[in-house]
Every structure is written in structure tokens, then in C-alpha cells.
Amino acid sequence: MNPAHQGSTHGDVESDVGRVRIFDTTLRDGEQAPGFSMDRRAKMRMAHALEDLGVDIIEAGFPQASPDDFAAVAEIARTLKAPTVAALARCQAGDIDAAGKALEGARHSRIHLFLSTSPLHREHKLGKSKQQVIDIAAEAIYRAKALAHEVEFSAEDALRTEPDYLAEIFSVAVEAGATVLNAPDTVGYTTPAEIIEMFRYLRANVRGVDKAIFSAHCHDDLGMAVANSLAAISAGARQVECTINGIGERAGNAALEEIVMALHTRRPLFKLDTGIVTQHLYPTSRLLAEVTGQAVPRNKAIVGDNAFAHESGIHQHGMLKHRGTYEIMSPQDVGAKTSLVLGKHSGRHALRQRLVELDYDIDETTLDTVFERFKAVADRQRSVTNDDLVALMGAYEADNETAAVAVQS
Known part of the structure; x- marks a missing residue:
């Protein structure tokens, strides 16, 4: 392990009291959406804009997906100075090694592992038992933590996973070395009341919870991604995963600008802040529209032409x-x-x-x-x-x- 990977302050839970980390996945989850693909030059322009915006973690891509994606992640990792650069990986050796290699030049690096945990996904996608899924996750985290400053573990389809099983696999993830536990609403199915209940349950039942922070990653299939993200924050999540203009698979992800301005405008209610330079929200939104050729809807909150x-x-x-x-x-x-x-x-x-x-x-x-x-x-x-x-x-x-x-x- 690179000695520089020891003692990264980005894994320090105490430094995040009263603050929510913004994890931007525009260049990964957002870019996967039909009509929003970006070449390497466009990704670099967006990465610099996201750094100027003050994003804490930039998910630069999925290195194992293609040689071009690997090259884009590696270039972003070498270039950016302030944010943590994350690379997505399945819980497979080839994915993890590719992510680690792409991130070698990063000042602050994170391997973002994901593995399905819901009964539906375990049976029909993985064909694995509960224990097999736990074993796969633990082995992957052990492998990844030797290759990056941080490891984040995402339980895909967490909101449709049995709460006790989700708490158990997160407990094992912490023991294996994960410092960020992401409970994504992968299919945009949940409601604010349900996500609050789940995060409260996890905070009470995950072993070693003081060694990690919880993250929310909400999709907008029922139009509740931002509401669910804010609900998760109110229940103790201290990282939120989102995209510029809310782009992403199917109906999209929670919109970064909406989450940030909700926390900013209603600060007396949430008593939390972000590190985002809010004056850059509109220009960053317009840059994304330019590089993807996809216009921002006029009625889009915060950054649409009709917003003000x-x-x-x-x-x-x-x-x-x-x-x-x-x-x-x-x-x-x-x-x-x-x-x-x-x-x-x-x-x-x-x-x-x-x-x-x-x-x-x-x-x-x-x-x-x-x-x-x-x-x-x-x-x-x-x-x-x-x-x-x-x-x-x-x-x-x-x-x-x-x-x-x-x-x-």
C-alpha cells in the first residue's frame, strides 16, 4: 500500500460534524444515461467545473467498462487537486484492480464497490445466498482497501433489502475496512418516511457505526429523489450522491443543485451545510448542457430558465x-x-x-x-x-x- 494512503483526512468521521459531503456522480451514473455520454475532453471540462464547484467526491467513471473510461478516470485522478476521485467497481478482482490502477495518480482516491443485496437481486441477478453475498463483499473490500485511500461499499437495491440483513452486511463491510456505507434507492421506489426509518435502523444496528459514515443515493423514478435524499440526511446520512441537473439512469438521480440549495435555504431547519460554492451552480449546469447537447428544462428547479x-x-x-x-x-x-x-x-x-x-x-x-x-x-x-x-x-x-x-x- 502506498504510504501516502495512510491517515487520509477524508476518512475522518469527526471532521464532518454539521456538514454533508457532496458525492457527484455526473461523470459515471449520469453519463450512463441515454443521450448523456461524454468523450474524454468533455469529462475533463466537467471534472474541472465540479472541482471549482467545491464537490467533495467526484465519481470519475467505471474503469473496467472500457479503455476510454479507464483513461478518463486516470486523467482526472492525476489532474484534480482538492476533491477525492472515486472509481466504481463491482466486487470482482478485475474491476477492483482496474479501479486501483486508474486511481494511482490521485491525491485522494476512493474505490466505490457495489453488490446487490435485495432478495430480488440475490435470486435473479446473482444467484447467491445471503452468506455468499456477505463473503463476496468482505473479500472485495479487503482487496480494495490496499489500492486506495478509502473504500465505499454500496448495497445495491438497499431499500428493498431486509433491514436486518442490510445491517449485517454493512457491519461486515466496516469490519473489512469500508469507511462509507451507501444505502441506495436504486430503483427510486422508496418514500421519505421509509428512508428515514431505514437510516435510523441502520445507525442503531450496524456494528462499528462510529467508524464509517452513511451515504444516500436516490433515483427519481417516482419523482422523490431529492425529497428522499433530504430525508436520509435528516436521519443521519452525511454523504449524499447526486448529479448536476439530476441526470442519470431512467428518470435520473437526485439533483445536486436542488439538494445543496435546500440545505442552504433551509439551514435553520437542517442545521447542516456543504462545501459547495453555490454561485457556480448555474454555470456548471449550463456547461453540462453544452457538452451533452441536452438542454435544461425551463421549469427545472434552481437552474432552469424559469426558476427566477x-x-x-x-x-x-x-x-x-x-x-x-x-x-x-x-x-x-x-x-x-x-x-x-x-x-x-x-x-x-x-x-x-x-x-x-x-x-x-x-x-x-x-x-x-x-x-x-x-x-x-x-x-x-x-x-x-x-x-x-x-x-x-x-x-x-x-x-x-x-x-x-x-x-x-
Whole structure:
């Protein structure tokens, strides 16, 4: 074992009191999703952005999957300075050795092992008994801990695994040397109440629990990935696995930006924080959209175009009076900005504000006339741009000049 692997502070449980580690798997679980594959150059751009974002652990890929994946993990491991770089591996010797080799240049490395534990997976995927699965996990962890600073063990399909069996295999994992225990909702099946109950059970029943931290990895098949992740955190998980924009297999993973801003915005409730530089969330989201060619949905929380956009006249009036009426967080905190979108639902207050921003001196008579014309334009198109407003004002001023000439003649 490399002497530098001894005494890694990233395995220190005490340093995480009051803090949640962010484990980003955009480059592994996210990249596996149809339509989101990235070449090595794209992966490196994203890896640097994730480092700048302040992610604690970056899962760089699955080295045994392909030579290109191995090369990408190795390059990321050699290049990044601050985060722990993780590589995924099945509990198989070839996978573990490939992960260890790819991570050789990392300043902080982690081998992330996974093995199915639910009755359904044990019978139909593995064809193994309970004891056989435990033995495989222990042997794999022993092998992996000689090749990286840390070993994380994931019990695939944990939320559909018998609680007592899950506690037993996690206990064995700790004894074998795992310092992170991940209980993933692999198929997005659970609810917040159920995941709270499970994590509380595990914290009470896993032997040597003080030597490891618990992690949550939730999928969004029922639309509850972020809610379940936050529930797991409230029940004692101190690592959460997520992706930028919530990309991932099937319906995706828990969205990093949503988890982070929920903890940030509701800090008095959770009393926890992350190391994320939140001002980088929007730029990182847009970078992912650029390198994958997959646009961010307009209504996406935190980073969508509509997240801080307001068209309704009632909302716009409230925003002009006090931002807190309809925004619970500052758009600047995520690297975005507020947008008062002018459309058919907009009112006089928003139109006046925009015209003032365009350096027009607006009295009530002018506003009355221009507002009627604005509404006519807004009914024909989805939004009214600044160019449209300039054209409206130009036409209004021209009409006034014509009327003035007619009066004089």
C-alpha cells in the first residue's frame, strides 16, 4: 500500500460534524444515461467545473467498462487537486484492480464497490445466498482497501433489502475496512418516511457505526429523489450522491443543485451545510448542457430558465415591491439573475419598469396607450422583447408627431 494512503483526512468521521459531503456522480451514473455520454475532453471540462464547484467526491467513471473510461478516470485522478476521485467497481478482482490502477495518480482516491443485496437481486441477478453475498463483499473490500485511500461499499437495491440483513452486511463491510456505507434507492421506489426509518435502523444496528459514515443515493423514478435524499440526511446520512441537473439512469438521480440549495435555504431547519460554492451552480449546469447537447428544462428547479423568471402581473408587482414576495433565495446565490418576462400575463408595473430601464420617460397617459399596444403584441407572441418595446415606443412617438403636425396645420 502506498504510504501516502495512510491517515487520509477524508476518512475522518469527526471532521464532518454539521456538514454533508457532496458525492457527484455526473461523470459515471449520469453519463450512463441515454443521450448523456461524454468523450474524454468533455469529462475533463466537467471534472474541472465540479472541482471549482467545491464537490467533495467526484465519481470519475467505471474503469473496467472500457479503455476510454479507464483513461478518463486516470486523467482526472492525476489532474484534480482538492476533491477525492472515486472509481466504481463491482466486487470482482478485475474491476477492483482496474479501479486501483486508474486511481494511482490521485491525491485522494476512493474505490466505490457495489453488490446487490435485495432478495430480488440475490435470486435473479446473482444467484447467491445471503452468506455468499456477505463473503463476496468482505473479500472485495479487503482487496480494495490496499489500492486506495478509502473504500465505499454500496448495497445495491438497499431499500428493498431486509433491514436486518442490510445491517449485517454493512457491519461486515466496516469490519473489512469500508469507511462509507451507501444505502441506495436504486430503483427510486422508496418514500421519505421509509428512508428515514431505514437510516435510523441502520445507525442503531450496524456494528462499528462510529467508524464509517452513511451515504444516500436516490433515483427519481417516482419523482422523490431529492425529497428522499433530504430525508436520509435528516436521519443521519452525511454523504449524499447526486448529479448536476439530476441526470442519470431512467428518470435520473437526485439533483445536486436542488439538494445543496435546500440545505442552504433551509439551514435553520437542517442545521447542516456543504462545501459547495453555490454561485457556480448555474454555470456548471449550463456547461453540462453544452457538452451533452441536452438542454435544461425551463421549469427545472434552481437552474432552469424559469426558476427566477416572472411573467404574471401580480407576481411582477410583488417582486418590484419586495423580492421576498415570490423568491425564497437570491438568484445571485446560484449564479443566475431575476427576469421579469413581459408577456400576455404581465401588468402595467412591469411594463413601466422595463421602459424606465430602457431610458424612456413615461407618464400615465403614455403608459395607458403603450400598455394597450403592448397587450395586442403579447397576445400574438409568447414574450415581448426589448426590441419589441423600442418598436412600440417608436411607433407611439411617430403617431404623436403626426398628430401634432395635423393640429398645427
